[in-house]
Amino acid sequence: NAGVMQNPRHLVRRRGQEARLRCSPMKGHSHVYWYRQLPEEGLKFMVYLQKENIIDESGMPKERFSAEFPKEGPSILRIQQVVRGDSAAYFCASSGGLNSPLHFGNGTRLTVT
């Protein structure tokens, strides 16, 4: 019974490149959330998705960031033209229902050089 799987664990990108972060929710979970943890800051909500739908993207930066959760396959958080300020740990969480506990993955640590 695998938990929330994120890959890669570590990702290094040069400024201007694209970063793709993947998240496979726990088996049976259809609600996926992305959070970002900047250095010396707390975790901040980014986006909430269900299969093929973005439910709440109020925490997403207006430009360069996008997320999807297709009918088949993992959820993807995509950051275009990365900048140094994007360096952070990105966590994915899933839940099985609207008022159920969130289960987090181990995160992807993005470093932009």
Add this chain to the structure above:
Amino acid sequence: KQEVTQIPAALSVPEGENLVLNCSFTDSAIYNLQWFRQDPGKGLTSLLLIQSSQREQTSGRLNASLDKSSGRSTLYIAASQPGDSATYLCAVSGGTSYGKLTFGQGTILTVHP
């Protein structure tokens, strides 16, 4: 806008002590409150979830209470062990979706032998 504050920011105790971590939030209109632990370089592990209609939850040596009207929660850890050393995060769920959590900055707990 919801704000979550955790006190103390750091705590160092000898093994065997009982301890209390505090969490306060500004907007009492929450769906639930969740306590997590985060180990260095790792993801978050859900410890306890308290629904807004509940007063407390217990799991092993952990007990969490919720006073929604005053905007406070406490996490009580009995007979602390070195393995309890981690960052403890409090998060409240509210607003437009249950999984949109607002996190506190965390309490860094060190339990020394």
